[in-house]
Amino acid sequence: MIDGTASLLRGSDLPADCTSYALSVDGILKAKPTWSSERFTPSFPRVPGATMHSKIHHRIHFRLVFKEVCTPIYELQHLGTVFKTLQDVYKALQFLHSAGWVHRDVSTGNALRAGKVGKLADLEYAKRMDSEATHDVPTGTLDFMACEVEAQTYLFELHDKEDQDDEEDEDAEDAEEDEEDEDSEEDEDDEDSKEGEDDEDDKDGEEDENDQHVLPFKFNPLHDMESLWWISIWILYHHVDKAGKQLSEAQKQWFDELFPGRLNARFCAFSGRVNSEVLPTSFRPAARIVTLTMRQELRVAYVASEKSIPPAYIDALATLQLVFTRSLARAAACSKHVKLYTPSAKRSYQEDPTVETRDSKHPKLE
Numbered sequence: 001m002i003d004g005t006a007s008l009l010r011g012s013d014l015p016a017d018c019t020s021y022a023l024s025v026d027g028i029l030k031a032k033p034t035w036s037s038e039r040f041t042p043s044f045p046r047v048p049g050a051t052m053h054s055k056i057h058h059r060i061h062f063r064l065v066f067k068e069v070c071t072p073i074y075e076l077q078h079l080g081t082v083f084k085t086l087q088d089v090y091k092a093l094q095f096l097h098s099a100g101w102v103h104r105d106v107s108t109g110n111a112l113r114a115g116k117v118g119k120l121a122d123l124e125y126a127k128r129m130d131s132e133a134t135h136d137v138p139t140g141t142l143d144f145m146a147c148e149v150e151a152q153t154y155l156f157e158l159h160d161k162e163d164q165d166d167e168e169d170e171d172a173e174d175a176e177e178d179e180e181d182e183d184s185e186e187d188e189d190d191e192d193s194k195e196g197e198d199d200e201d202d203k204d205g206e207e208d209e210n211d212q213h214v215l216p217f218k219f220n221p222l223h224d225m226e227s228l229w230w231i232s233i234w235i236l237y238h239h240v241d242k243a244g245k246q247l248s249e250a251q252k253q254w255f256d257e258l259f260p261g262r263l264n265a266r267f268c269a270f271s272g273r274v275n276s277e278v279l280p281t282s283f284r285p286a287a288r289i290v291t292l293t294m295r296q297e298l299r300v301a302y303v304a305s306e307k308s309i310p311p312a313y314i315d316a317l318a319t320l321q322l323v324f325t326r327s328l329a330r331a332a333a334c335s336k337h338v339k340l341y342t343p344s345a346k347r348s349y350q351e352d353p354t355v356e357t358r359d360s361k362h363p364k365l366e
Contacts (some may be wrong), residue, residue, distance in 0.1 A: 006217070008083060033356050055200060057321035066112075066114065066119065066121075068114035068115065068120075069114070070107060070112035070113060070114045070119060071112065071113045071114075072109055072111070072112055072113075073085050073086070073089075073108050073111040073112065073113065073118075073231065073235070074108040074109075074234075074235070074238075076340065077339060077340050077341075078111055078337070078339055079236075079239075079282075079283065079286060079333075079335035079339070079340055079342060080237070080333075080335045080336040080337065080338060080340065081113065081337075082232075082235050082340070083220050083232075083286065083328055083331040083332035083335060084116075084118065084332045085111060085112075085113045085118035086111065086118065086231065086232060086328055087118065087325075087328045087329065087332060088117055088119065088120075088137055089106070089111045089118050089119070089120045089228065090225075090228060090240070090324055090325070090328060092118075092119070092120035093106070093120065093224050093225070093228070096120075096126070096224075096249065097221040097317075100128055100129050100130060101126050101127065101128055101129065102126065102127055102129055102139055102219050102220065102221055102223070102224055103120065103123070103126050103227075104127060104139045104149075104219055104223075104224070105122055105124065105125045105126075105139060105140045105141065105145075105227075106120070106125060106140070106144060106224050106231070107122075107140065107141035107227065107231065108141075108144065108222025108231055108234060108235075109122070109141065110122040111231060125139045125140065126330035126333040127219070129219075129220065129221075131146070132188075135303075139219075140227065142261070142263070143230065143234060143259050143261070144222035144227045144230040144231055144234070145227065145230075146222070146224075146226040146227055146230075147226070147264075147266055147267040148217070148223060148302075149219060149223050149268055150263055150264050150266070150267075151264055152217045153217055153266060154217065154309060154311065155302075156299070156302040156303045156306045157306035157309055157311075158305075163237060164289075177364075207365040215309055215310055218310060218344055220305075220311060220313050221313065221317055221349040222298070222301055222302060222305065222311075222313055222316070222317060222320070223297065225317075225320060226270075226298060227322060228324070229290065229294055229295065229298060232290045232294070232331075233258060233274070233291070234258075234259065235340070236276075236279060236283055236286070236287050236290065237251060237255040237258060237259075237279065238342075239283075239340045239341060239342060240254060240280055240340075240341050240342075240343050241280040241282045241283060241338060241339055241340070241341065242280075242339075242341060243279075243341050244341075244344060245280075245341065245343065245344075246343050246344060247343050249280035250275075251278045251279060253278075254274070254278050255274060257269050258274070270295070270299075271299070273291075274291040274295065275291075276288050276291045276292075278279050278291075282338045283334070283335070283338065285331075285334040285335065286334055286335040286338075287330040289327050289330055289331045289334075290327070290331060293323065293327050294323065294324065294327045297319075297320055297323040297324075298320065300316075301317065301319065301320040302316075303311070304316040305317075
């Protein structure tokens with residue numbers, strides 16, 4: 001592993017006036033990776049082992065130190081504070097995208113709260129959108145990774161094209177029937193000649209179609225925004241609203257479907273209807289905003305941008321930004337006094353519902 005402490009972004013150096021500090025190695029071993037399917041906060045390696053092959057560049061170790069003592073979003077104890085934090089994290093993403101960068105690892109471990117401000121951390125995998133580097137394998141934390149990044153292909157372009165192909169096949173069948181009626185009186189030589197021409201056209205069409213898919217998959221800002229959506233979903237389906245309460249069987253089933261802990265298993269859940277009625281009643285107003293408005297508009301943005309490949313996402317992104325800005329504000333407002341509890345975790349202290357602080361008494365998810 002290369003120690004790249006002096007560089008917080010790939011291909012960029014720290015500003016000249018930035019202060020540096022030497023950090024000693026603490027020698028503490030990392031805990032065993034955990035998975036969402038085990039009902040723990042996911043802490044497994046960000047890049048799945050199956051993608052670790054010889055073509056990957058050397059990993060670089062980055063350190064980003066804040067003055068403030070921050071609390072990761074999964075330790076926050078009010079749903080309204082979670083959405084306020086996501087509002088600030090989203091603003092940070094907008095700044096990053098406007099500068100021509102993508103984060104590529106938006107997760108519960110990188111969305112932080114410092115006092116009344118949300119912060120976005122861990123720029124280790126951040127990358128310029130116009131980068132020509134070949135190191136574009138799946139990066140990020142699996143549960144919060146965009147489905148397309150998992151699959152390394154444009155999923156919405158494929159589905160849209162399948163529907164278009166079905167329509168074209170129906171039109172082709174009708175056209176063939178008409179041609180048979182018109183050409184029934186032609187001699188066999190003409191028919192053979194025509195069939196030969198059709199075969200050549202089909203081959204040319206297949207070659208053109210194959211040429212269209214030569215372009216490699218690339219990460220774009222929509223994928224960062226989908227990761228933000230997955231964080232919202234994880235918070236809602238991983239928690240309860242009363243101390244000592246367990247997840248209902250229906251909520252457990254939906255959590256396992258949304259976060260199965262394996263590659264390429266979440267796209268069906270993302271594409272279909274996500275049931276918010278299985279959640280605690282106090283969660284549902286915010287959950288409807290997330291599962292209906294935000295998810296639907298995110299899918300619309302994907303389909304619109306992938307009408308051409310590579311995706312033309314600029315217009316779709318601008319529309320989606322307005323939706324996310326309004327939706328996160330609405331979700332924060334309607335869940336202002338809603339508490340969050342890890343199932344069966346009891347709290348024996350009182351806290352100010354308007355302030356989130358990190359305290360030794362707070363239960364920490366491992």
